[in-house]
Amino acid sequence: PSADELVIEDTSRSGDSISVTIRFRPLSEREIQRGDEITWYPDGDRLVRCDYVQPSAYGYDRVFGPSTATEAVYDVAARPVVKGAMEGINGTVFAYGVTSSGKTHTMHGDQNCPGIIPLAIKDVFSLIQETPGREFLLRVSYLEIYNEVINDLLDPTGQNLRVREDAQGTYVEGIKEEVVLSPGHALSFIAAGEEHRHVGSNNFNLFSSRSHTIFTMMIESSDRGDEYDGAMYSQLNLIDLAGSESSKTETTGLRRREGSYINKSLLTLGTVIGKLSEGRATHIPYRDSKLTRLLQSSLSGHGHVSLICTITPASSNMEETHNTLKFASRAKRVEIYASRNRLVDEKSLIKKYQREISSLKQELDEFRRGMLGGASQEEIMILRQQLEEGQVKMQSRLEEEEDAKAALMSRIQRLTKLILVSTKTNIPVLTDSSRLQHQNSVSEEDKLSSSQDSTTVVQNDSTSKDTLSSALPDPLDEINGLRSASGDPSSVTGSGQDSMQVGITESDHLDLLIEQVKMLAGEIAFGTSSLKRLIEQSIEDPEGTKNQIENLEHEIQQKRRHLRALEQKIMESGEASVANASMVDMQQTITKLTAQCNEKAFDLELKSADNRVLQEQLQQKSMEINDLQEKVLRLEAQLIPKTNISPEQCTHQEILDLKSKLQSKEVETEKLKYQHLEVIEENRDLINQNHKLSEEAAYAKELASSAAVELKNLAEEVTKLSIQNARQAKELLISQEMAHSRVPVRKGRPAGRGRDEVGTWSLDLEDMKMELLARKKREAALEAALAEKELLEEEYKKKFDEAKKKELSLENDLAGMWVLVAKLKRGAFSISDLNVDDRSINLADITNDAKENKGDTNVALVEKQVSDDTVKSLTAEEYRSPEFEPLLVRLKAKIQEMKEKETDPLSDKDGNSHVCKVCFESATAAVLLPCRHFCCKS
């Protein structure tokens, strides 16, 4: 590009301004495979250039190429901000860029390449170590802004939190703040928070951040000397923004919704930065998004702000990268006037703790004075004397007072533990509490001793590791450190051997061990979440991540072992403290137990005495029972020799007989019931058969009727032919007669002509004869066909008659069945009734039964059969009885109706006969008889 194409932004600052750093990442595997080329590239330390757009270059505070490590970026872009925060100036570091440009990589990093956040945490603790004149109180919070909703990542219940404002700026109401004591401790909170963060995948990034996250360290410090200059307070915000998404980002549904929220809040951030960069007093729309609202105090110039723009060089993102660079340029023009924050005493937590500690110390001193001074000394002597004499009451009073003192000490210790101080302090250590502070700082020193920069902090450090994992404390080292610090009580308390001091040291030891366990658990959670990420990444790059996964797994296993060792230690400590419990307590317990034992022994004696009495009673009772049994046996033996059957026995025999009879009857009844069931089954079969036969009969009727129609047609044809025949025969006769009568007349005519005429006539005659013959033949054939048809009809008729007979017999069977059923029914109720004469069966009962059981169709059949039988079998007297008369009339009518129906198989559904069944002549309505044919008459 020519010189006039080049536009270099002004990098000189009038005052303080937002520091802007650009960080390039290398082309990803995916981009290379896609055929992406490098468009934007770093040109030296301060320029970013592209050969395809206008303006073609931008200048910033610092530009890092793709091969730069995060530590280098940290040194330039974050370390000054962290330093300022330690001195009471608010600081904000945030990563901005398109999706997949490397924001999370820069801010969080991973196990091998720690990001800005872990490096800042480590730096904060290093700086505490380097500031012996001050004491610090550190708290952390971690939140995400997801779809314009603020969620607490340290407390899953803290959802949709509200932004509030006070004199110091905006803050999130109800956010959880955790006091942190070491880098590992702080990182464990991040690891826990990461588990709740919203992450999803898009076509550019498998683990795309779907929310903006803000990790905040609240740093409070105050001077340790007597010259109190008030407390300082600052906030260090470390922000990982979600990436802006272009139209190229393929998202649907939820992802698109998230994307639109992300873009909207980034747009507001751009507008706010744009307005701020103009430097005019206009309305700044901080309230348009949660992000700008929370960053309001930082962006409005009350602290250091460092913007790290992450850039992908890929040609597919050229336009978006250009926008990022323009945003970065605008941000660079924003002026800030960072000032130190001072806290009024009431607001300072560290001061509050300090005040509480000094008042507690005072209380403790007074308590001690009271215990040791003047008359109390004598009292103590007396108490001791009484204790030796076993006066439990006095001893417990002494213990109560010791407990109160121990509680005070532990409260002081707990509060002191939260305040971090450097081990480089030269302030003389005189009081117990300051010794405890020293002890806590030793452990902090241990934690920091393994960090990268610790050679400048701790003199006796020998280990220096590169990775973040090495920045975390080794729990076993910490255990050893704690052992050396608290294992010898005299080294902590100075006053030596009394039991109270030992107790405090042990509880202190236990507290710290528990703290270590918590930290280690957090580290394991952090490791596990990193492992999860690595395993997910391994899908894309199995070879590259294999070693990392193995190392991480190994590290997690080691940490788990350490955790178990710590837990073991805690258990041992617990047991030890139990072992140190007062002997007097034990004596008391033994006395109590002995008294209880004595009581129990007395109870036991009473119970065994009772037992003896009961046993005696039992023996007596069993003897009585034996006597009674013998008596029974004797009586039975007396009964057996009697041979004669007593009247009672006779009755018994009868009963037995009756019983057996009853049993046989029952068996019989069962049999009958079984038969009854069988009959019902048979009956059902017969009904089915009957139904089938009826169908067959109907079919036969149809066949017969069609055959009749055919026969009729044939007969008609035959008649026609006969008539025709007769006519022709007549004609023949006439023509013969005519021929005979014409012959003499023709004699007078010329011979030739007369001969011709006769020839013609004879020829005609011949023809007619032939025709007659043919007709006769045809007639004979038709007659033969007719005869065949008649035969066929005869056959059908036979079949029909057979079916009819079968139906009739089935009907009879069915009726018989019903009669039998009725009989059996009666028999089932009373066996004796079975012997009753058939004639006594009530007809109405049978028909009713039939109606109930089989419906009206079968009723007709039953009625028919039964009526026939009944009429035959009824006695004259019964027959005449008025009770039977209507029934008989009805039955007869029914039978008649059925007979009528059956007489004419050719009748239609209304019973009108249209064809004579014998001669198949049509029957007219006017004729009463089916037809007048001779065969019918006969």
Ligand SMILES: Nc1ncnc2c1ncn2[C@@H]1O[C@H](COP(=O)(O)OP(=O)(O)OP(=O)(O)O)[C@@H](O)[C@H]1O
């Ligand atoms: N400087 C770098 N060097 C090597 N790899 C990098 C670098 N920066 C980013 N990456 C890799 O690029 C990929 C995407 O990075 P990262 O997830 O940090 O992007 P992001 O900007 O946070 O994306 P999003 O906005 O979607 O969350 C990751 O696999 C990461 O390891």
